[in-house]
Amino acid sequence: MGEMKRTYLAVFEGIPKVKGFFSTKYGACKGSPYYNEAVLEETGLKAMQRIQPQQVHKDKIAVISERGEAPMTLPETDGMITDVPGVLLTTVHADCLPIYLFDPKKLAIGLVHAGWRGTAAGIAPKAVMGMEAAYGSSPSDIQVFIGPGISKCCFETGSEVLEVFSEKWSFAQEFSEKRGEKYYIDLKGINKRQLASLGVNASAITVSSHCTCCEQELFCSYRREGGTYLRMGAGLCLIE
Numbered sequence: 001m002g003e004m005k006r007t008y009l010a011v012f013e014g015i016p017k018v019k020g021f022f023s024t025k026y027g028a029c030k031g032s033p034y035y036n037e038a039v040l041e042e043t044g045l046k047a048m049q050r051i052q053p054q055q056v057h058k059d060k061i062a063v064i065s066e067r068g069e070a071p072m073t074l075p076e077t078d079g080m081i082t083d084v085p086g087v088l089l090t091t092v093h094a095d096c097l098p099i100y101l102f103d104p105k106k107l108a109i110g111l112v113h114a115g116w117r118g119t120a121a122g123i124a125p126k127a128v129m130g131m132e133a134a135y136g137s138s139p140s141d142i143q144v145f146i147g148p149g150i151s152k153c154c155f156e157t158g159s160e161v162l163e164v165f166s167e168k169w170s171f172a173q174e175f176s177e178k179r180g181e182k183y184y185i186d187l188k189g190i191n192k193r194q195l196a197s198l199g200v201n202a203s204a205i206t207v208s209s210h211c212t213c214c215e216q217e218l219f220c221s222y223r224r225e226g227g228t229y230l231r232m233g234a235g236l237c238l239i240e
């Protein structure tokens with residue numbers, strides 16, 4: 001018999017009060033609203049209220065303050081925070097990074113979709129600031145998982161992308177490498193640095209080594225496939 005195809009990777013595994021996942025290509029979905037029911041069954045999160053942002057590569061963070069019944073779609077949103085158990089924050093991905101936030105003291109979570117535009121806009125630090133404002137979270141208490149996504153090995157860009165980063169983030173050059181006329185940018189590293197600059201402990205930030213573009217056995221990739229209808233799902237939920 002062949003190896004079992006894993007449909008998801010667990011996030012914050014073994015940590016009480018929180019449950020997260022990132023689906024592989026075997027747990028990916030096509031068609032709106034891009035969500036794989038099998039993954040929700042397997043993770044035990046199917047009964048939770050699903051929050052589905054319509055991601056537009058910007059930096060809007062929604063604050064979810066109560067739990068409803070039906071899935072909720074949020075227009076023009078790329079990040080969410082909540083302190084309500086049973087609310088399942090979700091995002092969908094085909095190379096862009098999922099960034100998971102958990103404050104074990106205030107029992108609050110956040111999830112953001114960060115491609116290069118969202119990273120340049122600082123969506124991850126904006127979510128942490130949102131948790132400070134809404135829940136009194138201290139950045140030094142927040143645990144972070146920067147999930148699978150396109151990594152420096154594959155994120156080739158022209159100089160114009162690096163210029164966008166350099167205008168806003170003084171350290172951007174440290175996370176890029178020039179090869180010929182092209183630049184290779186480490187989006188995971190930039191997100192980690194942004195969060196550390198805000199007071200998140202570097203030791204509390206775990207960075208996935210998975211590259212969605214290189215690892216075709218496990219992930220689908222917009223860049224590698226020249227576009228794809230498949231989306232891998234990220235989810236994060238407080239559980240009672």
Ligand SMILES: [Zn+2]
Pocket residue numbers: 150151152153154155211212213214215
């Ligand atoms: Zn790669």
